[in-house]
Amino acid sequence: MRVYCTLTDIEHPDPSAVTVGTFDGFHLGHQAIISRLKEVARGNGLSTTVVTFDPHPRKVVGNPHNHPIRLLTTTEEKLRLFEQTGVDQVVIIPFTREFAALSAEEFIRQVLLERLKAREIVIGYDHHFGRRREGSFELLKALGDQMGFGVHQVPPLVLNGQAVSSSMIRQLVEAGKVEEAARWMGRPYALAGMVERGAGRGRQIGFPTANIRVDDEDKLIPARGVYAVDMVVEGKVRPGMMNIGVRPTFGFDALTLEVHVFNFNAWLYDKRVEVRFKKFIRPERKFSDIEELKAQLEKDKQICEKV
Numbered sequence: 001m002r003v004y005c006t007l008t009d010i011e012h013p014d015p016s017a018v019t020v021g022t023f024d025g026f027h028l029g030h031q032a033i034i035s036r037l038k039e040v041a042r043g044n045g046l047s048t049t050v051v052t053f054d055p056h057p058r059k060v061v062g063n064p065h066n067h068p069i070r071l072l073t074t075t076e077e078k079l080r081l082f083e084q085t086g087v088d089q090v091v092i093i094p095f096t097r098e099f100a101a102l103s104a105e106e107f108i109r110q111v112l113l114e115r116l117k118a119r120e121i122v123i124g125y126d127h128h129f130g131r132r133r134e135g136s137f138e139l140l141k142a143l144g145d146q147m148g149f150g151v152h153q154v155p156p157l158v159l160n161g162q163a164v165s166s167s168m169i170r171q172l173v174e175a176g177k178v179e180e181a182a183r184w185m186g187r188p189y190a191l192a193g194m195v196e197r198g199a200g201r202g203r204q205i206g207f208p209t210a211n212i213r214v215d216d217e218d219k220l221i222p223a224r225g226v227y228a229v230d231m232v233v234e235g236k237v238r239p240g241m242m243n244i245g246v247r248p249t250f251g252f253d254a255l256t257l258e259v260h261v262f263n264f265n266a267w268l269y270d271k272r273v274e275v276r277f278k279k280f281i282r283p284e285r286k287f288s289d290i291e292e293l294k295a296q297l298e299k300d301k302q303i304c305e306k307v
Contacts (some may be wrong), residue, residue: 104130
C-alpha cells in the first residue's frame with residue numbers, strides 16, 4: 001500500500017476509484033464503503049484510493065457544541081487498518097483552514113479529478129464535504145453526469161435499528177460499553193502507547209502494572225474503571241486487566257492507565273504496547289485500606305481471567 005502525506009507527493013497517478021472520509025473508528029459502515037470501493041475498482045479496471053485527513057477536520061473547523069474531538073483511531077491506526085483491506089493507496093491530506101475554504105466543486109475538480117484521476121467515486125450515505133459541508137451525493141452525481149465520472153453511494157449499515165456511526169461508538173466508549181463498541185467496530189476498541197515508570201505501588205501490593213502513555217493526546221480514553229483487556233507486546237497477545245482512573249485509595253488525582261498482565265514478569269519499560277478492551281468489570285472506587293484494595297484486585301483478576 002502506498003501512502004502519500006501531501007497531494008504534491010502524487011506525481012503520476014493511475015486512474016482510480018476513490019473514496020473520501022475521516023474514517024474515525026474504521027467501523028463496520030466504513031468497512032462496507034471500502035468493500036464497495038474495491039468492487040467498483042475491479043469492475044472498471046481501476047486502482048483503489050482512500051482519501052482521509054490529518055488532523056481530524058473538527059479539530060480545525062470546530063463543531064456545533066465546541067466539544068474537543070476525541071479520536072477512536074489515530075492516523076497510524078487507520079493506516080494499519082486500511083492496509084489490511086488491501087487498498088492500493090491512501091492519501092492523507094493535511095487539513096488546514098485554507099483547505100477547509102475550498103468549495104465542494106473545487107475539491108472535486110482540483111483534488112479528486114485533476115490530482116487523483118478519479119474515474120469512480122464512492123461515498124457513504126451521510127458524507128458531506130467542501131466549504132461548510134456543502135458537498136453532497138446530489139452534487140457529485142450532477143458533476144459526474146456532466147464530467148463523465150461515476151458516483152456510488154453506500155447505504156447505512158444498521159445494527160439493532162441504528163445506523164453504525166463514529167459518534168455513536170464514541171458515546172459507547174465514553175460510557176465504558178466496550179463490548180457493544182466492539183460489535184459496531186468489528187474488532188475490540190484499542191489504544192497504543194509507551195510503557196512508563198510509575199510509582200511502583202502495584203508491584204508493592206503484588207499486582208505490578210505497566211503504566212501507559214497514550215500515543216496521541218486526542219485519543220478517546222474509555223470511562224474510568226477496571227477492564228478485562230488483552231495487551232499486545234512485541235507481537236504477542238497477553239491477557240490482563242486495566243485500571244483507568246486517579247487511584248483514589250493512594251490519594252492521587254492525575255488520570256493513569258495501568259495494565260496488570262497475568263503471569264508475566266518481563267521488562268516492559270520503554271516498550272510500545274497496544275491494549276485491546278474486552279469487557280468493563282467495575283467502576284473505579286476508593287478503598288478503606290490497602291488490604292481491601294488487594295482483596296478486590298484478586299476478585300477482579302478472577303473475573304477477567306474468565307473473559
